Amino acid sequence: MSRRPTPIADLLVVDDEPGIRQALQQMLEYEGYAVRTAENGPQALKAYADQVADLVLLDIKMAPMDGLEVLEQLRTEDPDATVVMISGHGNVETAVEALKRGAFDFLEKPPDREIVLRRIANALAERELERENAALRSGGPVTRDVIVGDSPALEEVLQQVAKVAPTKAYVLITGENGTGKELIAREIHARSERRDKPFIEVNCAAIPQELIESELFGHEKGAFTGAHARRKGKFELADGGTLFLDEVGDMSLAAQAKVLRALQDGVIQRVGGGERIKVDTRVLAATNKDIVSEISEGNFREDLYYRLNVVPIHVPPLSERVEDIRRLVRHFARAYCADNGMVEKPFTEEAVDTLTKRSWPGNIRELKNAVERLVILGSRDTISADDVQTLTQPAVDRSRVNEAESLIAKHSTFSDYRDAAEKAFLGRKLSENDWNVSETARQLDMQRSHLYKKIEKYDLSRDK
Numbered sequence: 001m002s003r004r005p006t007p008i009a010d011l012l013v014v015d016d017e018p019g020i021r022q023a024l025q026q027m028l029e030y031e032g033y034a035v036r037t038a039e040n041g042p043q044a045l046k047a048y049a050d051q052v053a054d055l056v057l058l059d060i061k062m063a064p065m066d067g068l069e070v071l072e073q074l075r076t077e078d079p080d081a082t083v084v085m086i087s088g089h090g091n092v093e094t095a096v097e098a099l100k101r102g103a104f105d106f107l108e109k110p111p112d113r114e115i116v117l118r119r120i121a122n123a124l125a126e127r128e129l130e131r132e133n134a135a136l137r138s139g140g141p142v143t144r145d146v147i148v149g150d151s152p153a154l155e156e157v158l159q160q161v162a163k164v165a166p167t168k169a170y171v172l173i174t175g176e177n178g179t180g181k182e183l184i185a186r187e188i189h190a191r192s193e194r195r196d197k198p199f200i201e202v203n204c205a206a207i208p209q210e211l212i213e214s215e216l217f218g219h220e221k222g223a224f225t226g227a228h229a230r231r232k233g234k235f236e237l238a239d240g241g242t243l244f245l246d247e248v249g250d251m252s253l254a255a256q257a258k259v260l261r262a263l264q265d266g267v268i269q270r271v272g273g274g275e276r277i278k279v280d281t282r283v284l285a286a287t288n289k290d291i292v293s294e295i296s297e298g299n300f301r302e303d304l305y306y307r308l309n310v311v312p313i314h315v316p317p318l319s320e321r322v323e324d325i326r327r328l329v330r331h332f333a334r335a336y337c338a339d340n341g342m343v344e345k346p347f348t349e350e351a352v353d354t355l356t357k358r359s360w361p362g363n364i365r366e367l368k369n370a371v372e373r374l375v376i377l378g379s380r381d382t383i384s385a386d387d388v389q390t391l392t393q394p395a396v397d398r399s400r401v402n403e404a405e406s407l408i409a410k411h412s413t414f415s416d417y418r419d420a421a422e423k424a425f426l427g428r429k430l431s432e433n434d435w436n437v438s439e440t441a442r443q444l445d446m447q448r449s450h451l452y453k454k455i456e457k458y459d460l461s462r463d464k
């Protein structure tokens, strides 16, 4: 695993078992962290008072003070203390209690290297993010987002990211809307040697086709009406860094041909310019389309696909990693409150359960929006299951919205669209009236004969 570009942090490991202390110390020092250890609560409190640690790993079962007491006292003395509890097998409940009292996270014994490192890096990054958010309110710099979750499905993606990031390989990131494709692209860049160079994003779906060439490759002064000055394109701006072609599946065939040429030759030409400019750009692309079927329908060039898809990374939908919802909810609530100078509103267990059971067709983006809405509109200090019920839309309404959207996406001419919409509409109304044609016609204010004709035209029947 490559090292995270985290600045070295000071950690304090508190555990009464010498074996665990040593194992953690060794593993963490190897990663470049500065590690101090303490074998009981009083020692830990003294060590922290001598010098604040960026993160404290704190065992729960200790004498004379147990971990919860140490936690309380640490947080009283330093409300910003970041504490990750280490819990033995039997005391996960205590660990949950610790979360309620302000611990940041907990790890289970025996500590697994990958998990420990990841959670610590996450906690530090998230803490950093909170500080930056605080700094941002007073005008400081912004950085990338943390990737939250430790489900097996996400771990697998992150392992691929760790492997591919340090290489120069092109990566095609696929996945449904809102699954975190862009976040993954940024993570790949941030973990690559190019991290100090630009990460340039192009949303291929948002640029009008006639402008895409100039957007990507730039133009010379006077190349076309409106080209008042020479302008560099995104490929050139990303020289030495990473170019992120977002929604690549929506690029026109003409633009695809040009991109392919640039990738094959490693050189670009500005619109209206003769000079061939060498660029060293790593390309990451993302799409929520099924590119293979786009290829078979003639909408996407196969040769470009092979070039972009050197390493495929598929980001699974939230339904395949529901175990991450709990953490995501907490993360989004915290981040939103920190951003807006609010006191954090905790979610009750039942509220989280309700969110976990709901379906999320818009994936993590939808969950994030829902959490923010709950934090804003939820009335009390805690968000309850009732808040969730009343303030988030039931999934069924969402699926209807998607149905309408997919109808629009599927049809390219107006008459095809109108027919499909009419068919769907009549089918739904008939089924709501249990296929009583007279009743449906009356409700829709339609002639019965007319409705019969439509039924025939669209071949509508009860079992379709």
Ligand SMILES: Nc1ncnc2c1ncn2[C@@H]1O[C@H](COP(=O)(O)OP(=O)(O)OP(=O)(O)O)[C@@H](O)[C@H]1O
Binding pocket: 145, 146, 147, 148, 149, 175, 176, 177, 178, 179, 180, 181, 182, 183, 184, 288, 328, 331, 364, 365, 368
């Ligand atoms: N694992 C995660 N941890 C924290 N935040 C996440 C995670 N995954 C996604 N997000 C957040 O969810 C939102 C959607 O993510 P992102 O924009 O990367 O998705 P996307 O797959 O590119 O979506 P689209 O297909 O709609 O463009 C962003 O605000 C992102 O920061």
Ligand SMILES: [Mg+2]
Binding pocket: 181, 182, 246
């Ligand atoms: Mg995106």
